[in-house]
């Protein structure tokens with residue numbers, strides 16, 4: 001792995017630590033521990049009675065966070081698990097309530113260059129996309145086996161690409177002569193499919209961005225997992241406890257927005273961020289990954 005690319009800068013970190021004050025004996029659940037960047041910042045304010053429970057579906061993220069967080073005074077429990085199982089994880093550790101749940105969705109910088117995950121259209125890697133190798137279906141399985149209509153629907157639904165039918169047609173045509181096994185192959189097929197101008201296509205992103213996003217969401221069941229995390233949160237949070245979610249595309253953000261709104265309507269949450277908080281231009285200039293971030297925060301009543 002390219003170590004230079006492995007540096008992960010936590011997004012909206014200053015805003016988050018300003019918005020959320022934790023008691024020194026807090027229970028914080030970092031549902032996406034990543035490199036432990038956010039947890040480290042919160043952890044510095046916590047005492048020895050506090051605990052940070054960190055979850056991640058990527059084993060390598062858990063290992064990275066382990067070395068980053070070992071200097072903290074508080075207890076740190078790191079678990080290689082999907083956040084959809086947050087309640088079960090806490091129960092297994094004998095923890096029944098949390099002051100703060102944080103989910104910083106999306107990917108760490110190092111995951112993009114990790115050939116074992118196989119996510120990048122910028123370089124050539126095996127087409128896999130599973131963060132958690134316990135999952136059975138890879139992106140290559142989908143592009144080589146799904147019928148044309150299902151592929152088009154998937155690219156449209158999870159990638160919001162209006163050229164989904166054309167992309168699916170090109171994929172199916174290509175695989176008749178050769179299996180699609182690498183990210184470079186797939187990126188080339190999508191670029192070829194989009195060579196003809198598509199109305200209102202946004203030119204500022206790589207043509208394969210949406211197809212790759214769609215496959216990643218499908219392979220890792222990302223939206224269902226998010227729904228499950230959000231459904232568990234009210235039972236886990238203490239009174240006045242916070243949930244904060246940073247999302248990186250509109251499909252995720254809509255799920256978070258609707259969940260918070262519904263919980264507010266039912267008297268469960270107060271929504272702290274009526275509009276999502278987005279990074280300032282200075283942060284985006286320093287960290288390109290921050291450009292699409294949206295932070296929403298709610299407090300349990």
Ligand SMILES: C[S@@+](CC[C@H](N)C(=O)[O-])C[C@H]1O[C@@H](n2cnc3c(N)ncnc32)[C@H](O)[C@@H]1O
Pocket residue numbers: 008009010011031032033034035036037038039055056057058061081082083084104105106107108131225226
């Ligand atoms: C943007 S990074 C988190 C970075 C972290 N906040 C930091 O400051 O270092 C997102 C992490 O969430 C993990 N992840 C994605 N979906 C997950 C899920 N359903 N359950 C647990 N972890 C997940 C990814 O593997 C990745 O390590």
